[in-house]
Amino acid sequence: MCNAKRSVLVLALVAFVVGLAFAGGAEAPPDEVELTVWGVRDEYLLDLDEWYEENPDIRIEYEVVPWERHLEQLLLTAGTARAPDIASLDLPWVAILADLGHLLALDDYVAQIPQDDRDDITPAMWDFPRYEGDLYAFPFTTFGRALFYRADWFEEAGLSHPPETWEDVVIAAQELQDPANDIWGLSVRGRTDDGTTQGWLPIFYAMGGEFVDEIPQIDSEAGVQALELYRALTWDYEIMSPDTVSFGSGEARGLFIAGQAVMSIIGSHIAPAVVEGGTEYGDFKLAHIPRLDRDDPVVNMPTTFQWAILSNSEHPDEAMKFIQYLSRTEGQFEYSKGYMEAVRASVYDMPEYHEAKPWASFMLEDQAVSSPLPRVPQYAQMSDIIQDALQEMLGNPDANASEVAAETQRRIDELFD
Amino acid sequence: MTARGKELRFAYGLISPTFVVIMLLLGFPLVYAFVQSFQHVTVYDPAGEFIGLGNYREAFSDPHFIDSITRSFVFVASSLVGAVIIGLTIAVLLNRTIPARRALRALVLLPFIVSEVSVGVIWQWMLAPQLGIINWILRYLSIPTVRWLSEPNWAMFSIIFANTWRLTPFAVLILLSGLQSIDRNYYEAAYIDGGSHWQVFRLVTLPLIKPMMLVTVVYLSFASFNQFATIFSLTGGGPGRGTEVMALNMYRTAFQHFNWGYGSSLAVILFLINVLLSVTYSKVFERKD
Numbered sequence: 002m003c004n005a006k007r008s009v010l011v012l013a014l015v016a017f018v019v020g021l022a023f024a025g026g027a028e029a030p031p032d033e034v035e036l037t038v039w040g041v042r043d044e045y046l047l048d049l050d051e052w053y054e055e056n057p058d059i060r061i062e063y064e065v066v067p068w069e070r071h072l073e074q075l076l077l078t079a080g081t082a083r084a085p086d087i088a089s090l091d092l093p094w095v096a097i098l099a100d101l102g103h104l105l106a107l108d109d110y111v112a113q114i115p116q117d118d119r120d121d122i123t124p125a126m127w128d129f130p131r132y133e134g135d136l137y138a139f140p141f142t143t144f145g146r147a148l149f150y151r152a153d154w155f156e157e158a159g160l161s162h163p164p165e166t167w168e169d170v171v172i173a174a175q176e177l178q179d180p181a182n183d184i185w186g187l188s189v190r191g192r193t194d195d196g197t198t199q200g201w202l203p204i205f206y207a208m209g210g211e212f213v214d215e216i217p218q219i220d221s222e223a224g225v226q227a228l229e230l231y232r233a234l235t236w237d238y239e240i241m242s243p244d245t246v247s248f249g250s251g252e253a254r255g256l257f258i259a260g261q262a263v264m265s266i267i268g269s270h271i272a273p274a275v276v277e278g279g280t281e282y283g284d285f286k287l288a289h290i291p292r293l294d295r296d297d298p299v300v301n302m303p304t305t306f307q308w309a310i311l312s313n314s315e316h317p318d319e320a321m322k323f324i325q326y327l328s329r330t331e332g333q334f335e336y337s338k339g340y341m342e343a344v345r346a347s348v349y350d351m352p353e354y355h356e357a358k359p360w361a362s363f364m365l366e367d368q369a370v371s372s373p374l375p376r377v378p379q380y381a382q383m384s385d386i387i388q389d390a391l392q393e394m395l396g397n398p399d400a401n402a403s404e405v406a407a408e409t410q411r412r413i414d415e416l417f418d
Numbered sequence: 419m420t421a422r423g424k425e426l427r428f429a430y431g432l433i434s435p436t437f438v439v440i441m442l443l444l445g446f447p448l449v450y451a452f453v454q455s456f457q458h459v460t461v462y463d464p465a466g467e468f469i470g471l472g473n474y475r476e477a478f479s480d481p482h483f484i485d486s487i488t489r490s491f492v493f494v495a496s497s498l499v500g501a502v503i504i505g506l507t508i509a510v511l512l513n514r515t516i517p518a519r520r521a522l523r524a525l526v527l528l529p530f531i532v533s534e535v536s537v538g539v540i541w542q543w544m545l546a547p548q549l550g551i552i553n554w555i556l557r558y559l560s561i562p563t564v565r566w567l568s569e570p571n572w573a574m575f576s577i578i579f580a581n582t583w584r585l586t587p588f589a590v591l592i593l594l595s596g597l598q599s600i601d602r603n604y605y606e607a608a609y610i611d612g613g614s615h616w617q618v619f620r621l622v623t624l625p626l627i628k629p630m631m632l633v634t635v636v637y638l639s640f641a642s643f644n645q646f647a648t649i650f651s652l653t654g655g656g657p658g659r660g661t662e663v664m665a666l667n668m669y670r671t672a673f674q675h676f677n678w679g680y681g682s683s684l685a686v687i688l689f690l691i692n693v694l695l696s697v698t699y700s701k702v703f704e705r706k707d
Contacts, residue, residue: 073673076676100462183548185548193654193655193656194654242547242548244548244567246657246658247567247568247653247656247657249542252546252547252548255546255549256548378462381675382674382675385670385675389658392656392658395657396568396656396657
């Protein structure tokens with residue numbers, strides 16, 4: 002082969018490799034805007050026919066970045082060209098991302114929305130995605146942890162009222178469970194992930210747990226009681242499986258769906274899956290997070306998901322328009338009828354919503370007594386520390402709740418020093 | 419320039435683009451992580467501040483990290499021994515003339531093409547205490563069930579088992595290629611000299627597949643030390659921190675606590691252990707020659 006041919010071949014190879022390295026996706030035509038939208042699950046992609054009829058020049062590129070890795074991916078891409086324009090955010094992520102300047106404040110946009118439309122959204126939901134006074138995300142959906150219980154089994158056993166206190170839970174569980182046949186009194190999530198923290202914080206809160214500047218006061222009477230509760234339910238009362246320490250969402254809900262748990266503290270969005278699993282609503286029911294005493298107030302600390310605009314989006318106006326499209330009554334209904342709960346009153350006014358979700362009124366009631374999860378930038382680390390504490394209580398029959406609470410508080414406080 | 423020189427220049431010309439791309443894709447992150455390991459860099463302070471050996475000092479004074487090193491060695495050694503012994507046994511069997519040999523060879527490779535996350539999810543469902551099929555079978559046979567994922571020792575066994583299950587096919591693949599390359603005349607000569615099956619295997623087969631054994635051991639060791647996805651999806655590092663190996667500790671530090679400088683120092687330590695081990699393996703295998 003002559004030198005010239007060799008040089009051309011080498012140059013062509015270099016060009017090919019460099020071309021591959023720098024190749025990008027096809028860009029939108031100049032008169033078309035493209036919005037990249039990240040959802041945590043497939044369910045977040047709604048029907049876009051109407052959107053494209055009204056906005057043929059705004060193309061939507063939807064991508065599922067699973068909840069488990071969503072925050073990590075947002076942090077890694079924020080500020081780069083790979084960041085999305087819009088992302089669905091779990092509530093604790095709002096403070097983390099807002100604190101870093103990755104989110105656009107939406108107050109000015111929301112101020113332009115007609116008052117009656119704003120009022121349609123549950124007032125508390127407007128308060129949740131705020132950080133240091135500014136609104137950083139648009140309310141979209143929520144789900145509260147609830148005590149799912151087998152109402153049909155309760156009735157058969159002559160237990161007349163739904164479980165309201167932890168004493169009720171223990172009595173009913175001991176009456177109805179059959180551990181020898183792997184039917185447990187109660188299932189909760191216990192594995193090391195944030196879902197476990199989000200499942201325990203409402204219990205802590207319902208026991209009178211306090212938050213000072215949004216920091217949970219674990220080293221307190223309520224904190225010790227809430228930690229001790231997990232240990233005692235597992236090792237003393239034996240109404241939770243000793244395997245709870247390894248239960249993720251799948252096992253906690255799976256046991257209830259499979260009829261292997263009398264009660265379960267899981268997200269309300271699991272209710273459609275329970276029905277799908279063959280147990281009609283009525284045979285199972287939802288109750289509020291149990292309290293220590295019947296006179297204690299009913300409270301909850303739900304998870305909410307909201308839409309946020311990343312601060313480096315080149316199309317914030319279009320992004321806000323799309324968020325409003327997703328969050329309109331029809332969008333909320335489409336999303337919520339089979340998954341998490343709507344946050345618009347107009348959806349709860351729809352008979353077909355109640356038909357799809359007979360527990361909708363219960364959830365609306367629950368929203369009214371809800372407070373947000375801690376909105377602090379150190380949430381992820383704080384959640385990890387709480388998980389360590391819960392692992393100790395669930396995994397060690399001899400764990401000392403007071404000592405664990407003190408150590409947990411020390412580590413949490415260190416984060417905020 | 420001589421013809422040989424021209425030939426070499428052309429060869430280097432051909433590989434240089436790939437070399438440059440590899441250096442950019444692999445070398446740059448490595449150097450970057452190394453530099454970052456001497457800085458205090460977090461998501462809140464991405465600019466970073468030089469702190470010398472601060473991250474390394476923190477690592478070696480953190481009992482969780484020290485424990486994770488011990489767990490990593492237990493995890494790697496057990497996976498390695500399991501995968502090599504089982505892999506070699508299967509390779510020897512598949513090297514014989516048995517019915518459906520081709521189909522079996524293809525079947526044996528299946529676990530290796532399953533993604534690491536899927537391996538974790540598959541075994542999580544099989545080993546799930548109440549809902550998993552393995553405990554269901556034990557119950558059916560009236561054998562006491564096992565707390566596969568919630569008791570620390572069993573959880574460690576479970577992650578080793580899942581990892582071994584995934585990596586064994588690689589051992590089979592490489593060792594089988596070694597077995598197939600052995601000249602049959604060696605075996606004939608050995609048997610004529612009165613060697614037993616075991617003696618022939620130990621004195622003829624094993625020495626001749628030593629290079630493949632080295633490749634297998636080095637790869638399996640790397641793959642197991644860096645294993646994160648299967649463990650993360652199978653146990654999440656729990657119960658407690660009972661299955662938190664170095665790679666998982668590094669992931670948590672870097673991507674859950676967003677402490678990138680400290681996470682980088684853990685990555686560098688992990689990298690150095692891998693390098694040291696591969697050098698050790700080479701020496702051990704050379705020495706026996």
